Amino acid sequence: MKKDKYNIKFNQPEPTPEMVSKHKDFDSLLKSYNEKGPTPGVWSGRVRRIGLTSVITIAAALMLVYFNPDFLPQLRSSGPVVAERPYVDPPMETIQAKFASFEVDAYQGGTYEYESGSKIVVPPAAFIDFQGNPVVGTIQLEYREFHDPVDFFLSGIPMEYDSAGVRFNLESAGMMEIYAKQDGKRLNVKPGSEIAIQLVSAINTKGETPAFNIYKLDIENRNWVYWAPNRMEVVGGDDIDSSMQKLSEPELQLKSLESEFSQLLEEENARFEALELKIPAPLIPQQPRKANEKGFVFDLDINKDLYPDLAVYENVMWEVIDIPENAFFHKGLYEMHWDDAALNASSDNNYELTLTSTEQVISVMVTPVLTGSDYIKARDEFNQKYSVYQQEKAQRDNRVEKERKAIEAEMAAIKADLEARKKELEREIALLKKSGNFRALAETVMRKKVISRFTVDEMGVWNADRPLPIFQYNCNFTLVNREGQQYLDNAAYFLDKSLNTVHRFYTSSQNTIRFDERSNHLLWLVTSDGKIAVFRPEEFKKLERKPAHTLTMEVIDKTIESEEDIREILAL
Amino acid sequence: MDGIFELEIKVKSELRMGGNQTVSSQAILAEWDEIQAAQREPALFRPLYDRYYDRIFRYIFKRTVDENLAADLCSQVFLKAMQKLSGYKFKGVPFSAWLYRIAGNEVTQHFRNTGKQRVVSIQESDVKEMIDEVPEDDITPSVNAMLSALHELPEKDMNLIELRFFEHRPFKEIAQILNITESNAKVKTYRILERMKKIILTKT
Numbered sequence: 001m002k003k004d005k006y007n008i009k010f011n012q013p014e015p016t017p018e019m020v021s022k023h024k025d026f027d028s029l030l031k032s033y034n035e036k037g038p039t040p041g042v043w044s045g046r047v048r049r050i051g052l053t054s055v056i057t058i059a060a061a062l063m064l065v066y067f068n069p070d071f072l073p074q075l076r077s078s079g080p081v082v083a084e085r086p087y088v089d090p091p092m093e094t095i096q097a098k099f100a101s102f103e104v105d106a107y108q109g110g111t112y113e114y115e116s117g118s119k120i121v122v123p124p125a126a127f128i129d130f131q132g133n134p135v136v137g138t139i140q141l142e143y144r145e146f147h148d149p150v151d152f153f154l155s156g157i158p159m160e161y162d163s164a165g166v167r168f169n170l171e172s173a174g175m176m177e178i179y180a181k182q183d184g185k186r187l188n189v190k191p192g193s194e195i196a197i198q199l200v201s202a203i204n205t206k207g208e209t210p211a212f213n214i215y216k217l218d219i220e221n222r223n224w225v226y227w228a229p230n231r232m233e234v235v236g237g238d239d240i241d242s243s244m245q246k247l248s249e250p251e252l253q254l255k256s257l258e259s260e261f262s263q264l265l266e267e268e269n270a271r272f273e274a275l276e277l278k279i280p281a282p283l284i285p286q287q288p289r290k291a292n293e294k295g296f297v298f299d300l301d302i303n304k305d306l307y308p309d310l311a312v313y314e315n316v317m318w319e320v321i322d323i324p325e326n327a328f329f330h331k332g333l334y335e336m337h338w339d340d341a342a343l344n345a346s347s348d349n350n351y352e353l354t355l356t357s358t359e360q361v362i363s364v365m366v367t368p369v370l371t372g373s374d375y376i377k378a379r380d381e382f383n384q385k386y387s388v389y390q391q392e393k394a395q396r397d398n399r400v401e402k403e404r405k406a407i408e409a410e411m412a413a414i415k416a417d418l419e420a421r422k423k424e425l426e427r428e429i430a431l432l433k434k435s436g437n438f439r440a441l442a443e444t445v446m447r448k449k450v451i452s453r454f455t456v457d458e459m460g461v462w463n464a465d466r467p468l469p470i471f472q473y474n475c476n477f478t479l480v481n482r483e484g485q486q487y488l489d490n491a492a493y494f495l496d497k498s499l500n501t502v503h504r505f506y507t508s509s510q511n512t513i514r515f516d517e518r519s520n521h522l523l524w525l526v527t528s529d530g531k532i533a534v535f536r537p538e539e540f541k542k543l544e545r546k547p548a549h550t551l552t553m554e555v556i557d558k559t560i561e562s563e564e565d566i567r568e569i570l571a572l
Numbered sequence: 573m574d575g576i577f578e579l580e581i582k583v584k585s586e587l588r589m590g591g592n593q594t595v596s597s598q599a600i601l602a603e604w605d606e607i608q609a610a611q612r613e614p615a616l617f618r619p620l621y622d623r624y625y626d627r628i629f630r631y632i633f634k635r636t637v638d639e640n641l642a643a644d645l646c647s648q649v650f651l652k653a654m655q656k657l658s659g660y661k662f663k664g665v666p667f668s669a670w671l672y673r674i675a676g677n678e679v680t681q682h683f684r685n686t687g688k689q690r691v692v693s694i695q696e697s698d699v700k701e702m703i704d705e706v707p708e709d710d711i712t713p714s715v716n717a718m719l720s721a722l723h724e725l726p727e728k729d730m731n732l733i734e735l736r737f738f739e740h741r742p743f744k745e746i747a748q749i750l751n752i753t754e755s756n757a758k759v760k761t762y763r764i765l766e767r768m769k770k771i772i773l774t775k776t
Contacts, residue, residue: 005723006730008688009637011696020629023643026621032647033614033654266759274759482751483661557677558684 013325013363048447049552067159085506087222090156091491091526095563097151099142104180106135116145120178121196127180127187134190147173147201149495149502150572154563157217157461159501161224168467170224171501173212173232174201174452179459186459194455199464200235204500209234210466214454228454230464236449250432254425255541261418268411272404279400282392285385286349288378289319291369296320296329298353298366300341315374318343318366320352326364333362468499475515476548479507479525481533481555492525497537510548515540525553525568532556532569611657623652624668628675634693634739635679645682649675669748676731676749677707692722692730694738702737706765713772719776721768727766736761 090096102112102120109122120143127135146155152172161168176199180187189195203209212232215224289299298318320329333355340356346365353366370378452464479487487507494503494513497520505511507525515521520537527533533553543549556569566572581694603620610617628649633642652674660670683690701717706713713721725733736757743761747754 004689006692008719008722009691009693012634012637012693014628015633015639015642017626019639020626023629023639023646024622024625026618028614029621029647029650029654030617032651036651036655038658269759270755270760273755273762356582358706483659484663485659485661557681 011323030442041309062363066367086156087158087219088156088217088233089158089491089504090154092154092530092560092566095154095560095566097144097155097563099144099177099503102141102143104139104141104184106137106139112141112143114145116147117175118145118199119196119198121198123193123195124358126190126193127193128190129182129185129187135182135187139180139187141178141180142178143178144178145199145201146172148572149493149498150563150567150570151175153493153504154566155190158504159465160503161215161465161467163467169501169503170215170463170465171204171468171499172201173203173230173450173464173500174199175461175463175465177461178456189456189458191457194457196455197453197462199452199454200449201452202500204445204498205448209448209450212452212464212466213478214452215463215465216456216458217463219460224463224465227456231453232450232464233451233453235451239352250425250428254422254429257418257422257425259542261415261422264414264418266409271407275400275403275407279396279403281396282389285382287382287386287391288375289369290375291317291368291371292322295322296331296334297369298345302343314378316368316370318351319369321350321365321367323365328362329364336392412464458551468501475509475546476512477523478510478548478550479533479535480521480550482552487525487527487533487553490525490527492523494521494523496521521555522570522572523551527555530560532560532566533560534570534572600664600666603667607657607660607662607667610654611660614657616656617654617657620667625650627668628671631672631675631677631739634683634734635691637691637693641682645675645678649678652678663742665748666745667746669751672749673751680727690727690730692734692738698738702733702765705737706769713769717772717775718768721771724771725764725768729760729767732760733764762775 023522037199096176100114104112104122106127107125109124109126112120112122114120120141122141125134125136127139129135133554146152146157152175155175155177157175159170159172161170162171176197178195190346203212209232212230214227214230216227218225225358293369296319298320300318320326336357338355338357342354342356346350346352350365393435431542454462456462456465479490479492481487486509488509490507492505492507492509492511494505495501496516503513505513513523520538522534522537523540524532524534533555535551535553556570558565560566560569606616606619607636610620620775625646629642629646632645632649633639636642638643649671653671656674660667680690696715699718703713703718706718722730722733732746732750735741735749736743741749743754743757750757752760
């Protein structure tokens with residue numbers, strides 16, 4: 001049996017003012033605040049920094065604010081400024097891919113298999129220590145792999161490649177890190193020796209298998225270094241992942257048409273809503289209730305001048321409602337002397353009667369009832385009023401219906417135009433498919449399993465890569481939170497789902513990103529309090545073609561504890 | 573019955589949920605002065621605390637039905653509000669909208685952390701009111717059918733339904749709390765009811 005999603009509590013009483021006020025304590029709140037202080041990293045940091053500099057700087061900053069119409073409040077990251085960031089910069093130190101550790105006889109070498117199926121072939125006598133002496137005995141070979149954008153993100157390893165001054169992002173067919181140690185000390189590969197790697201991974205391809213090269217990471221010079229061509233073998237796959245697919249131009253137009261259509265429906269709904277408000281429905285008369293002869297009834301004398309809301313109740317009695325909350329009520333309570341009473345309107349024509357004496361206070365839910373001829377008189381009046389109500393309601397419904405039809409007719413003309421355009425585009429797509437040109441236009445992306453074969457001559461990070469083709473056009477993005485505060489100096493990550501890479505950048509007042517409107521893009525950043533703020537593919541799809549956008553990031557209020565948390569948040 | 577009382581009547585519907593009325597622009601501006609004062613001196617947060625404690629407590633209580641838990645979460649909400657106050661910017665909406673947002677997050681986080689089902693407090697009459705609002709068709713859904721459909725709603729939609737039908741807040745206030753436009757709040761509500769109707773129809 002399906003478990004209920006919510007724990008629905010029925011007819012719970014509201015908290016009493018006493019219940020609320022007994023927990024109210026500003027002094028202890030202030031004490032807690034003084035102990036814990038304000039949340040770090042929020043906006044005020046910049047103000048303080050300006051305050052410490054010279055008067056000239058303040059004047060310059062003020063002018064900048066004055067002359068820059070795009071100035072937004074800022075959320076500066078609490079981390080180090082960009083220039084001081086390490087080249088390998090893991091965003092979440094505690095969530096890292098684990099190394100597999102192999103015990104290797106350094107003299108003999110051997111072949112070792114990683115969990116992905118990758119193989120590491122160590123030749124005999126391949127290691128030296130830092131003094132250059134050959135190493136014998138058992139050593140530990142540490143090895144791990146990175147396969148997709150989440151792995152690349154968590155590793156903190158940049159995928160940007162500077163080739164003679166031209167910047168590219170490297171798309172990966174698998175990346176790995178390897179190092180060896182003995183007695184806790186790092187070892188090197190002996191000059192002339194090479195460790196052979198058979199890296200099992202997957203690539204995204206739009207048809208023919210592209211060529212990949214092998215690059216090694218040069219942390220000192222903050223760049224990747226070309227090493228050798230990759231001898232890659234396709235061993236299976238051709239899976240099509242719909243989330244990676246790009247759209248053809250007519251499909252793109254069709255998508256924009258669908259968005260137009262849904263906006264139209266929203267407008268139509270809003271107009272119907274407004275219509276309902278414009279022509280209010282008549283009030284339904286209150287049906288009188290007959291007193292239950294077996295129930296408990298109060299006869300209260302109400303000063304109607306003071307309480308006109310109750311004036312409608314002529315000769316009314318107040319009957320205790322038969323609900324579980326009133327189960328405590330018993331005949332003995334009639335016998336007591338009460339000093340005060342208060343009636344509070346509740347819901348559905350019920351009231352809360354509060355009786356107070358020097359000893360106790362009780363609250364009981366009551367409802368107005370009538371007896372004998374009073375009830376018959378009220379019932380007759382109700383019948384008359386109900387008949388009038390029905391007539392008024394029918395008139396009102398007719399009027400609403402008439403105006404509703406007018407709106408529908410107006411909208412139908414626009415819908416028909418959209419439908420005609422939609423059919424035309426669908427026809428165009430069908431023709432393209434028939435002509436065999438559609439595949440090239442749509443760039444269907446397939447995922448293939450591959451083995452990259454290469455050798456490495458030193459310990460470190462190695463990557464089977466290819467420089468990315470240039471996207472369609474550049475776009476400037478300003479990233480803000482829901483309060484409109486700009487993100488500055490945060491590590492941010494941008495990807496195109498059809499490509500196996502992630503582009504890392506540090507947020508500034510304007511961020512230039514190469515953007516392909518046909519693709520499924522995802523952008524996220526890590527906030528100063530370790531949360532993920534994201535801008536999703538469906539939001540990118542809504543962006544119009546213009547040179548600059550302000551993106552409002554959705555901060556996911558979830559503590560990140562594992563790689564799975566990140567995959568769930570990013571839907572990767 | 574013994575004794576005749578001169579009744580002191582408070583019309584509860586006006587006070588329900590601590591007054592679900594929207595706030596005038598002048599009141600919002602006056603409040604902004606108080607917020608700026610509290611940004612300079614945290615002790616001056618007291619008037620804001622006094623004004624909103626009751627409402628936030630009741631908001632949380634509705635979603636927990638547990639007095640002590642509501643008190644704990646309420647303390648957290650105000651502590652977070654004080655801690656984040658320096659980043660608060662004037663946007664022409666009541667300060668309460670910001671507090672409700674923090675409170676909503678605290679409640680959601682609590683249920684996520686504890687793995688318990690999210691509590692929803694409903695008066696039977698509220699469900700009937702909701703039935704009246706369901707776009708008319710050939711059927712009038714029963715209370716049980718409506719409850720069953722409620723269980724199908726994602727939390728985001730449930731939040732809106734709660735604010736509108738179980739707490740009787742005007743769309744303007746709902747829009748401020750959820751940080752959306754008033755017309756969007758209306759359209760979304762209409763859509764959710766439409767969806768509930770579809771759920772009910774598929775189950776019958």
